[in-house]
Amino acid sequence: MNVSVVLFTSDLRVHDHPPLRAALGPGNETVPLFVRDPAVDRAGFAAPNRLAFLADCLAGLDSGLRERGGRLVVRSGDPVAEVCAVVRQTDADEVHMAAGCSAFALHREQRLRSALEADGRRLYVHDGVVTAxxxxxxxxxxxxxxxxxxxxxxxxxxxxxxEPLAPPQEVRVPGGIRSEALPARAAVASVSEGLATGGERxxxxxxxxxxxxxxxxxxxxxxxxxxxxxxxxxxxxxxxxxxxxxxxxxxxxxxxxxxxxxxxxxxxxxxxxxxxxxRPGAAARDYRTRADRWRRGKAAEADLLAWKQGRTGYPVVDAAMRQLAHEGWMPGRGRLLAASFLTKTLYIDWRAGARHFLDLLVDGDVANNQLNWQWVAGTGTDSRPNRVLNPVIQGKRYDPDGAYVRRWVPELAGLPGPSVHEPWRLAGPERARYDYPDPLVGLPEGLARFRRARGKDGP
Missing domain, CATH: 1.25.40.80 (Serine Threonine Protein Phosphatase 5, Tetratricopeptide repeat)
Incomplete structure (x- = not known):
């Protein structure tokens, strides 16, 4: 009887899973394997929200496999070493996995292929599993x-x-394969209170x-x-x-x-x-350099902290940042506004914002997070790299009655309608009633600073 191994990475499902279907030939036994790689932790990508959601997804994958007679095998350690150990124990002929795109994923694939081929085994990498x-x-x-x-x-x-593949009817796992206990969401600390439940179902x-x-x-x-x-x-x-x-x-x-x-x-x-x-280097370096001299020092650090805390003085930006903290997620328009404000109004390096998003976003990945940040910062693929989103205009356009702001910035709940987007316009005594900061910078001042930095204005 032939045995194969399926290494799950960013493809935690049984529906439409080409590597799993390819491994399940007639009469074959298969080891569905997930390896918790400590290198992910060391690189700073093991954020609590993603770890909690991952635990849900692994539980869902295990449940889907058990419904078909199988189970998920979970190991911790170097993925190459753990896959090879399972291959040797089961005398598996081949390993199947989804193709990745990041430098980390490609390096893992190369190492695994070399190790397996040195032992007379084959690695099959399947395209179009993680992406459409x-x-x-x-x-x-x-x-x-x-x-x-x-x-x-x-x-x-x-x-x-x-065409999407139907889930397998049966998954046969050879006996005697050791597995760690599935990670539990409840064991993860510092998870956002409103984080959604993960899993295939x-x-x-x-x-x-x-x-x-x-x-x-x-x-x-x-x-x-x-x-x-x-x-x-x-x-x-x-x-x-x-x-x-x-x-x-x-x-x-x-x-x-x-x-x-x-x-x-x-x-x-x-x-x-x-x-x-x-361009794997674009995860950390400008895709198209603008020779930016990003603000640094204590003032910039204070502005960055206020942005993280949702205390910039611009209500729609602060609402988006507070939603991020509460849910580990925010809508695309909120991401655009928060990123534009940090990089172009505060003129702070996009990498600082991308890092904070990766610390909280449940859907944070290198491709979409880093390259979307570069698009907004003007160092990526945007054909208008110097566009600046005005948070007041954007707030009035996409939150015209102020309901989104009042939901996430409750200290402004008493302000009616679109006036919630400009609390600094209130008269002195009325302004003092609201425990909400003044803007970190005036929009004209921030725009002028950015344009000077990009060489679009005189000194």
Whole structure:
């Protein structure tokens, strides 16, 4: 009887799982394996919110496997060493895993391939498992990746995605394979109070409910901050509890302008992955340098701390930052406003903001977090790198009655309507009633400083 190993990484599901289906040949036994890599902790990526959500996803994956006669094997240590140990114990012929895009994932794959081949075993790496379309599936003439989203979207939209795979009917695991206990969400400290529950079952139900009831309003309402019209699927797709390819297929089957707008967002995710795969250094270095001399020193550190705490004096920015702290998540429009304010109004290095987001975001990953931050900071792929989002105008546009601000900045709950976006305009005695800070910087002053730094104005 042949034995194979499936190494799960960011693909924690049994539905639409090419590596698992490939490993389950007729009569085969398979070891579904997840390795908790201490290198992730050492690199600072083991944030509490993601660890808690990961625990949910691993429990969900184990449940899905047990429903089919199998189980999840969990180990801790170097993934290459742990996979090879399981291979030797079971005399497995092959290992299957999903392709990654980051430098970390590619290095892990290379090490694992070398170790297995030295022992006469084979590694099969499957594309299009973490993303809807493989990272290098489409390229422009004369380059190894697309640097502009719109032409990428046109090409991506014309490609035929693989058909989603049904979950296996049976998973047979050889006996005697040691496993650690599944990690428990309750054992993770410092988790955001409003963090969603993870897992494949929850993610698939959320996808079905959203497509069935809310997709029609997505095109018009996805930036509506109080309306909360986004799908909130990003954490499930990040951990692979929901397949990006299946989500695209189901949205296209659903049809309509809202579903198509949702597909465009999934394409944006693939765009960032193909960019990182081609330029892994962009995780830490400017994709396109602007020769920025970011603010440093005590004043900048104080401004950064106020931004993290949601105490900048600009209510819509503070509301977004407080939602992040409470839920480990915030909508795309909130992310844009918070990032633009930090990098362009406060003129603080995008890496400081990206690090804070990674500390809290349940869906935080290198491709989308770092490269979206670069897009906003103007060091990435934005064709208008010096655009600055005005938080007052944006607040009045996307939170016109102030409901989003009042939800997350309760000290301003007494201010009616759009006046909540400009509390500094209140007269002295009335202003003193609200325990809320004055703006860290005036918007004209912040804009002038940024333009000088980018060489767009005189001294």
């Amino acid at each position: 379309l493989p990272a290098g599936a489409v390229t422009p003439s004369g380059s190894d990746h697309f640097a502009v989203f719109t032409p990428y979207f046109r090409r991506w939209s014309g490609e035929r995605l693989r 929850e993610g698939r139900q959320r996808l079905a409910d959203w497509l069935g009831e809310y997709a029609d309003g997505y095109e018009e309402g996805h930036d509506d901050l109080p309306g909360d019209a986004t799908s909130r699927l990003s954490p499930y797709i990040h951990f692979g509890a929901v397949s990006a390819a299946e989500a695209v297929h189901r949205a296209r089957s659903r049809g309509g302008a809202g579903a198509e707008a949702f597909v465009r967002q999934l394409c944006w995710r693939d765009f960032q992955y193909q960019l990182l795969a081609a």
